[in-house]
Amino acid sequence: MKKLTTLITTALLSSTLSISAQAEDRMAIVVSTLxxxxxxTMKEGAxxxxxxxxxxxxxxxxxxxxxxxxxxxxxxxxRGVKAILINPTDSDAVSNAIRIxxxxxxxxxxxxxxxxxxxxxxxxxxxxxxxxxxxxEYIIGKVGERAKVIQLEGIAGTSAARERGxxxxxxxxxxxxxxxxxxxxxxxRTKGLNVMENLLAAHPxxxxxxxxNDEMAFGALRAVQASGKDxxxxxxxxxKDGIAAVERGQLAAxxxxxxxxxxxxxxxxADKVLKGESxxxxxxxxxxxxxxxxxxx
Numbered sequence: 001m002k003k004l005t006t007l008i009t010t011a012l013l014s015s016t017l018s019i020s021a022q023a024e025d026r027m028a029i030v031v032s033t034l035x036x037x038x039x040x041t042m043k044e045g046a047x048x049x050x051x052x053x054x055x056x057x058x059x060x061x062x063x064x065x066x067x068x069x070x071x072x073x074x075x076x077x078x079r080g081v082k083a084i085l086i087n088p089t090d091s092d093a094v095s096n097a098i099r100i101x102x103x104x105x106x107x108x109x110x111x112x113x114x115x116x117x118x119x120x121x122x123x124x125x126x127x128x129x130x131x132x133x134x135x136x137e138y139i140i141g142k143v144g145e146r147a148k149v150i151q152l153e154g155i156a157g158t159s160a161a162r163e164r165g166x167x168x169x170x171x172x173x174x175x176x177x178x179x180x181x182x183x184x185x186x187x188x189r190t191k192g193l194n195v196m197e198n199l200l201a202a203h204p205x206x207x208x209x210x211x212x213n214d215e216m217a218f219g220a221l222r223a224v225q226a227s228g229k230d231x232x233x234x235x236x237x238x239x240k241d242g243i244a245a246v247e248r249g250q251l252a253a254x255x256x257x258x259x260x261x262x263x264x265x266x267x268x269x270a271d272k273v274l275k276g277e278s279x280x281x282x283x284x285x286x287x288x289x290x291x292x293x294x295x296x297x
Contacts, residue, residue: 026056027083045263066093073097077104083270114159129167136171151182152211192219208232214242253291
């Protein structure tokens with residue numbers, strides 16, 4: 001009887017350990033910064049999907065520092081993660097981190113921003129160029145074909161800033177839109193305020209601003225409000241705060257990404273890769289214009 005009890009206990013313990021091992025399968029998401037509502041929402045989407053699929057998800061913040069990003073990935077290679085989702089701080093600099101993961105045979109999926117080099121299983125993002133074209137078209141429709149416009153650019157070296165800038169410039173090329181200035185504000189609200197204050201002083205006749213993310217749009221908004229000018233401001237990302245500002249009539253529009261969906265799809269894609277299923281090298285996430293007009297519809 002004692003022997004039978006021991007066998008049953010051993011079997012139960014073995015079963016428990018097996019279930020525990022499965023439950024402890026973990027993946028990680030390395031976010032460029034958690035000091036930005038867009039990336040917080042992306043993280044939350046990933047966390048919820050990981051919970052639904054039974055994974056432990058480690059979350060690491062690179063604080064917009066490529067060296068911190070590199071050390072984050074180095075740390076993950078010794079922590080037993082099965083896959084790494086990464087939202088790069090810089091599309092070129094992240095290549096070193098990705099190569100470290102490659103050498104450790106850990107599959108990498110990039111979110112929102114791509115990587116210039118390294119072996120990436122899949123890239124999940126909105127069509128940034130198309131989104132900024134939508135922003136340009138909205139501004140022309142709202143302000144007119146001879147609109148005098150300022151563009152606030154994101155962090156130089158990121159694929160998002162490059163693609164959004166290219167899309168916007170392509171859209172206004174051949175039109176009568178006058179681009180008064182295009183200057184980086186690093187996707188940051190405070191920098192957006194400071195840059196916009198200087199640009200308003202240099203270009204008091206500005207009629208519209210395209211900010212490559214909602215955070216810079218809020219910075220531009222504060223500068224415009226302080227100046228007392230009437231300027232149409234269009235952001236990008238469709239954050240909760242951005243959409244709320246459109247509803248209040250403070251921003252004219254925001255090009256809405258779905259950061260939560262980007263995070264969810266990242267985990268879903270990693271799960272498929274770990275199960276040996278094939279995945280697309282690029283998975284697009286739909287965009288839409290959120291404006292005072294579309295909200296009223």
